[in-house]
Amino acid sequence: MKEWNRLGQNRAARMDRAASLARGKLVAPGDTGALLARVIEPGDRVCIEGNNQKQADFLAKALAALDPADVRDLHIVQSVLALPSHLDVFEKGVASKLDFSFSGPQAARLARLLSSGQLRIGAIHTYLELFGRYFTDLTPRVSLVCAAAADRNGNLYTGGNTEDTPVIVEATAFRRGIVIAQVNEIVDTVPRVDIPGDWVDFVVQSPKPHYIEPLFTRDPAQISEIQVLMAMMAIKGIYAEYGVKRLNHGIGFDTAAIELLLPTYAESLGMRGRIATHWALNPHPALIPAIEAGFVESVHSFGSELGMEGYIRARPDVFFTGPDGSMRSNRALSQTAGLYACDMFIGSTLQIDLAGNSSTATLGRIAGFGGAPNMGSDARGRRHGTEPWLRAGREAGQDGFRGRKLVVQMVETFREHMAPAFVDRLDAWELAEQANLDLPPVMIYGDDVTHILTEEGIANLLLCRTPEEREQAIRGVAGYTPVGLARDKRAVENLRDRGVIRRPADIGIDPKLATRDLLAAKSMKDLVRASGGLYDPPAKFRSW
Amino acid sequence: MERLEYEFDGGAPVAPRNRPTLTGVLGSGNLEVLVEPADLGGRVRVEVQTAAVGFGAIWQAVLSDVFARWQVGDIRVSINDAGATPAVVALRLDQALSDHTGGGA
Numbered sequence: 001m002k003e004w005n006r007l008g009q010n011r012a013a014r015m016d017r018a019a020s021l022a023r024g025k026l027v028a029p030g031d032t033g034a035l036l037a038r039v040i041e042p043g044d045r046v047c048i049e050g051n052n053q054k055q056a057d058f059l060a061k062a063l064a065a066l067d068p069a070d071v072r073d074l075h076i077v078q079s080v081l082a083l084p085s086h087l088d089v090f091e092k093g094v095a096s097k098l099d100f101s102f103s104g105p106q107a108a109r110l111a112r113l114l115s116s117g118q119l120r121i122g123a124i125h126t127y128l129e130l131f132g133r134y135f136t137d138l139t140p141r142v143s144l145v146c147a148a149a150a151d152r153n154g155n156l157y158t159g160g161n162t163e164d165t166p167v168i169v170e171a172t173a174f175r176r177g178i179v180i181a182q183v184n185e186i187v188d189t190v191p192r193v194d195i196p197g198d199w200v201d202f203v204v205q206s207p208k209p210h211y212i213e214p215l216f217t218r219d220p221a222q223i224s225e226i227q228v229l230m231a232m233m234a235i236k237g238i239y240a241e242y243g244v245k246r247l248n249h250g251i252g253f254d255t256a257a258i259e260l261l262l263p264t265y266a267e268s269l270g271m272r273g274r275i276a277t278h279w280a281l282n283p284h285p286a287l288i289p290a291i292e293a294g295f296v297e298s299v300h301s302f303g304s305e306l307g308m309e310g311y312i313r314a315r316p317d318v319f320f321t322g323p324d325g326s327m328r329s330n331r332a333l334s335q336t337a338g339l340y341a342c343d344m345f346i347g348s349t350l351q352i353d354l355a356g357n358s359s360t361a362t363l364g365r366i367a368g369f370g371g372a373p374n375m376g377s378d379a380r381g382r383r384h385g386t387e388p389w390l391r392a393g394r395e396a397g398q399d400g401f402r403g404r405k406l407v408v409q410m411v412e413t414f415r416e417h418m419a420p421a422f423v424d425r426l427d428a429w430e431l432a433e434q435a436n437l438d439l440p441p442v443m444i445y446g447d448d449v450t451h452i453l454t455e456e457g458i459a460n461l462l463l464c465r466t467p468e469e470r471e472q473a474i475r476g477v478a479g480y481t482p483v484g485l486a487r488d489k490r491a492v493e494n495l496r497d498r499g500v501i502r503r504p505a506d507i508g509i510d511p512k513l514a515t516r517d518l519l520a521a522k523s524m525k526d527l528v529r530a531s532g533g534l535y536d537p538p539a540k541f542r543s544w
Numbered sequence: 545m546e547r548l549e550y551e552f553d554g555g556a557p558v559a560p561r562n563r564p565t566l567t568g569v570l571g572s573g574n575l576e577v578l579v580e581p582a583d584l585g586g587r588v589r590v591e592v593q594t595a596a597v598g599f600g601a602i603w604q605a606v607l608s609d610v611f612a613r614w615q616v617g618d619i620r621v622s623i624n625d626a627g628a629t630p631a632v633v634a635l636r637l638d639q640a641l642s643d644h645t646g647g648g649a
């Protein structure tokens with residue numbers, strides 16, 4: 001007779017082995033290693049909750065401290081590798097295979113471990129793609145998650161940084177897996193229930209509060225005049241032009257400059273209420289002046305941001321908050337909003353090739369790409385019309401049949417140390433060969449990119465009708481890089497006449513007026529002031 | 545450090561009584577530009593002192609575009625550069641020439 005509940009029986013055996021370590025669901029911090037050794041079996045798929053920000057750091061360290069004689073060959077399925085312990089598991093031989101999305105802080109070490117054969121990479125995913133696989137072929141057997149607080153029944157309160165927790169727990173708990181949570185404190189009653197207790201098997205109070213990274217804070221003092229110029233071009237040449245209301249911004253100074261120009265430059269163009277009203281965005285401090293100026297109607301977030309808690313709590317009409325007043329973020333749902341319900345993604349990159357393919361992969365670093373490939377792609381399943389989406393579709397020659405998402409790559413032609421942002425061949429190709437990846441880690445495919453914006457101009461790729469035109473449109477905004485200098489000047493002037501390339505002067509912008517005086521906040525202190533004292537920046541961003 | 549020198553055919557000579565003007569600051573990724581009148585037979589002479597070595601061809605391209613835009617002559621331009629990108633160089637030169645001549649290109 002066929003056995004239909006092997007997963008349940010296996011789960012019961014694991015729970016039996018661990019039973020003597022727990023009182024109810026609570027396990028003493030000192031017993032964490034023993035708990036992991038008893039519930040994890042060799043070859044398991046394990047998810048360590050590694051978000052962009054909130055990290056299950058105590059459980060990650062405990063996992064890395066296990067003896068590979070007991071636990072080995074784990075397959076780690078984890079969105080973000082942010083901490084050294086996330087790679088220690090491979091160096092120690094506890095784990096051997098990895099499927100992930102983003103590894104920015106650990107990118108160089110990941111590349112070294114891969115080349116020394118200490119780990120194999122299944123694939124580098126976008127967030128939604130990895131989450132999708134949690135519910136198909138990469139369901140975790142054991143998940144180590146992270147929350148702000150738990151009660152004795154295992155109900156979890158995640159705080160503002162809910163991030164990936166709901167997705168991880170749902171995939172694991174409903175397939176008879178085991179969920180272990182580290183929490184900062186055990187309380188009688190949690191402020192709100194983010195994860196129901198009967199989905200959680202064990203709770204460990206971490207000796208130290210979990211690590212959290214202020215990843216989205218950019219000090220306005222570091223925004224350059226060129227970034228102000230490019231922000232003016234974006235606002236007048238794209239946001240106002242298409243009437244973009246629903247959008248996502250990538251992380252960085254380029255987009256922070258746009259956020260800080262909304263209450264000043266965009267206001268002077270009469271754009272309040274007409275652009276940038278609904279956002280899929282982490283609570284960037286740089287958005288405070290625009291919110292205060294009445295530009296922003298709503299913000300749904302992937303995660304939260306350190307220091308923004310008090311401000312968010314005081315602006316419930318703008319942010320998604322629980323009955324307790326604190327933010328409820330959710331990476332999977334905000335990514336879905338970014339994919340299907342935003343008309344534009346705009347963000348920076350490191351390299352763009354002649355077809356418009358864009359990549360942040362550079363030699364010796366395997367960084368992955370998080371959410372950008374998802375937000376920065378046309379959702380071909382989308383079926384609702386909005387003016388910017390329909391207009392982009394018309395420009396692409398899809399008259400009335402389907403629209404297009406605006407996907408804007410915004411780069412200064414040279415990065416720091418005179419590294420050109422435009423290249424004949426992406427480093428991603430060489431990286432794919434070195435790391436034996438199935439495909440080069442391209443962040444945004446050229447056929448999804450609609451506009452490239454540099455200090456030299458805006459190239460509207462929707463209007464290009466041949467690959468040759470597209471190449472000249474890209475060269476035509478590539479400045480003094482080798483790619484830009486090799487332009488066909490006549491072809492570029494022709495594209496300019498047709499409005500495919502638009503210089504600052506063509507959209508009525510005088511570069512000499514691009515000064516830092518246009519920034520609604522010029523320093524962290526200005527942001528605090530704009531928030532009425534509600535924003536409380538982390539110490540590293542304070543100079544006072 | 546690298547020292548580069550360029551000369552361009554000028555346009556209309558700037559008034560010799562214009563005072564020397566200094567624009568910009570020598571911070572990382574930035575540059576300072578000194579513009580002064582000089583009797584150069586209508587030409588423009590540019591001296592670049594730069595922290596980034598090996599970008600002579602890019603300087604040539606940026607400067608030719610700037611002086612094609614600004615038809616000025618009889619000036620000496622001295623640039624002290626701390627690794628500014630071409631975009632910053634062009635912007636700063638536009639500001640410097642505007643400051644010096646009291647007008648736009």
